[in-house]
Amino acid sequence: MTSPLVDVTIAVHSATRPIARAVASIVDHTTAPVRVNVVAHNIDPAVIRSNLGAYADHAAVRLLSLTDGIHSPAGPMNHGLDMSDAEFVAVMGSDDEFAPGAIDSWLAVQRESGASTVIARVLLGARGADPYPPVRRGRRTRRLSARKDRLSYRSAPLGLIARERFPGLRFTEGLPSGEDLAYSATLWFTGRHIAYDLTGPAYVVHDDAADRVTFQPRPVLDDFAFLDAIEGQPWFPRTSRTDRRALAVKILRVHFFDAVLARTRVPEGIAAHRRDLLAVLDRLESAAPGATALLARADRSVIDELRRTDPDPDRILHFIDARWNYRTIAAMLPRNPLLALHAQAPLRTLYAGLRSLSAV
Numbered sequence: 252m253t254s255p256l257v258d259v260t261i262a263v264h265s266a267t268r269p270i271a272r273a274v275a276s277i278v279d280h281t282t283a284p285v286r287v288n289v290v291a292h293n294i295d296p297a298v299i300r301s302n303l304g305a306y307a308d309h310a311a312v313r314l315l316s317l318t319d320g321i322h323s324p325a326g327p328m329n330h331g332l333d334m335s336d337a338e339f340v341a342v343m344g345s346d347d348e349f350a351p352g353a354i355d356s357w358l359a360v361q362r363e364s365g366a367s368t369v370i371a372r373v374l375l376g377a378r379g380a381d382p383y384p385p386v387r388r389g390r391r392t393r394r395l396s397a398r399k400d401r402l403s404y405r406s407a408p409l410g411l412i413a414r415e416r417f418p419g420l421r422f423t424e425g426l427p428s429g430e431d432l433a434y435s436a437t438l439w440f441t442g443r444h445i446a447y448d449l450t451g452p453a454y455v456v457h458d459d460a461a462d463r464v465t466f467q468p469r470p471v472l473d474d475f476a477f478l479d480a481i482e483g484q485p486w487f488p489r490t491s492r493t494d495r496r497a498l499a500v501k502i503l504r505v506h507f508f509d510a511v512l513a514r515t516r517v518p519e520g521i522a523a524h525r526r527d528l529l530a531v532l533d534r535l536e537s538a539a540p541g542a543t544a545l546l547a548r549a550d551r552s553v554i555d556e557l558r559r560t561d562p563d564p565d566r567i568l569h570f571i572d573a574r575w576n577y578r579t580i581a582a583m584l585p586r587n588p589l590l591a592l593h594a595q596a597p598l599r600t601l602y603a604g605l606r607s608l609s610a611v
Contacts, residue, residue: 262328325424
């Protein structure tokens with residue numbers, strides 16, 4: 252085949268994943284020279300070859316194999332990246348697909364903007380467009396700022412990445428979750444002329460996989476092991492306090508409260524995890540002073556309950572429900588009214604997300 256301009260890596264670990272659909276969305280609907288690296292992960296490659304059907308012998312498809320005995324997408328994604336030599340790289344879930352022309356659209360945006368990363372528009376199946384990242388005014392698409400455009404809200408590095416800019420960047424291996432967070436944070440905080448293909452063909456997320464992994468109880472500190480990976484990046488010590496605060500606010504809003512919710516109904520009770528949850532909270536506040544102050548009042552109520560010696564899980568669930576009611580002061584405003592219009596506070600963040608939906 253012609254030397255590829257884009258290498259796309261798809262890791263697949265199960266015979267039930269619709270890998271042919273994913274591959275077809277690339278090779279059948281892309282004009283630019285592209286190569287798809289399908290990594291059979293901890294599974295007989297012959298099974299994946301069979302599932303690829305006619306695409307198994309397609310000139311633009313390369314079937315790779317990795318057996319590491321580890322239940323994480325980091326290893327196979329990194330294997331595909333290691334084998335990539337195109338100017339640009341992209342990654343894809345095995346049960347997802349690209350809308351027709353997506354890669355060509357990303358390349359056009361990159362040529363026009365000189366971006367080191369072109370962020371893909373994401374469609375969440377029947378749920379519609381993903382409003383994140385909530386960029387400025389919900390419409391900014393060029394020369395994005397990790398902080399001002401709240402890029403950390405896009406955890407998955409979906410879109411087009413210039414390999415020369417990030418030659419050694421890899422997913423974090425050895426984590427039970429969050430393997431993509433240090434990767435994506437590096438894209439956002441060290442990228443150049445980052446662009447967003449806000450109105451182009453989308454990355455389409457499907458939820459029809461029958462073998463998705465459900466949450467399994469594990470130590471809180473394992474859930475947040477990705478913090479070590481982020482703080483270990485060479486760029487992290489050089490980031491400003493305001494940049495760190497933007498990143499920490501996102502981690503708190505998304506990952507911290509998810510971790511709290513997951514432990515409200517565990518057999519041992521949330522009190523058993525209280526100390527570790529507070530340790531994570533204090534760690535983030537220490538790294539990014541002022542992050543907690545930017546949270547909504549309902550968020551702060553959850554934290555107040557956690558700080559009690561014997562937190563009540565029902566009260567925590569009540570406050571967690573309240574944080575999703577965007578028509579209330581508790582969900583939309585921080586406790587300090589002077590912070591209400593801060594760029595990382597709930598009001599402007601959510602407003603920008605809504606504006607981005609209307610821009611599509």
